[in-house]
Amino acid sequence: MKNEVQIVSYAERHQADVVELWKAVFGYDSPQNEPTLSIAKKVAVADGLFFVAETDGERRAVGTVMGGYDGHRGWTYSLAVHPDCRECQVGTALMKWVEAEIIELGCMKINLQVMEGNAGAESFYQKLGYENEPRISMGKQVPKNIRGPGV
Numbered sequence: 001m002k003n004e005v006q007i008v009s010y011a012e013r014h015q016a017d018v019v020e021l022w023k024a025v026f027g028y029d030s031p032q033n034e035p036t037l038s039i040a041k042k043v044a045v046a047d048g049l050f051f052v053a054e055t056d057g058e059r060r061a062v063g064t065v066m067g068g069y070d071g072h073r074g075w076t077y078s079l080a081v082h083p084d085c086r087e088c089q090v091g092t093a094l095m096k097w098v099e100a101e102i103i104e105l106g107c108m109k110i111n112l113q114v115m116e117g118n119a120g121a122e123s124f125y126q127k128l129g130y131e132n133e134p135r136i137s138m139g140k141q142v143p144k145n146i147r148g149p150g151v
Helices: 012-025 035-045 090-104 119-127
Strands: 005-009 050-055 061-069 074-081
Touching: 005 090, 012 035, 012 050, 012 061, 012 074, 050 090, 061 090, 074 090
Parallel strands: none
Antiparallel strands: 005 050, 050 061, 061 074
16 A cells, blocks of 8 residues: 555545445444444444544545443444555554543443454454453344434
8 A cells, every 4th residue: 555544533525435345344234234324323423433544645445443432341343444454554553543532531441342253353453452351242133223324
């Protein structure tokens, strides 16, 4: 990658790039993970914890990360890096950025989840100081809130 990357707050101009990136990186097929719905829900929260790594020259989104903080625990979500940028430290820069933002809010512990079997992601996060914890991740879909814009 020839252009330098800068981290900025998500803006509407990023939406098409982010949707394309998430579809390529995550390939989610669950309705609650549909990119435009996820983006709309995060933007509606307006907590300022949605960041994009973009190239200086083209202002093209090459990475994303979302954070959350509820006053007790912090979370990171949707760390995605374009395959062409995986060796450029974009993911590390995004994680350090969102961690700093969450910590500044008073967070004492940051959590994240990795899909089982994703050894590459697990190794990446371990290099950043995250540890596997003896937990069972549980979830419950709320169908009435999954309908997105225009549905």
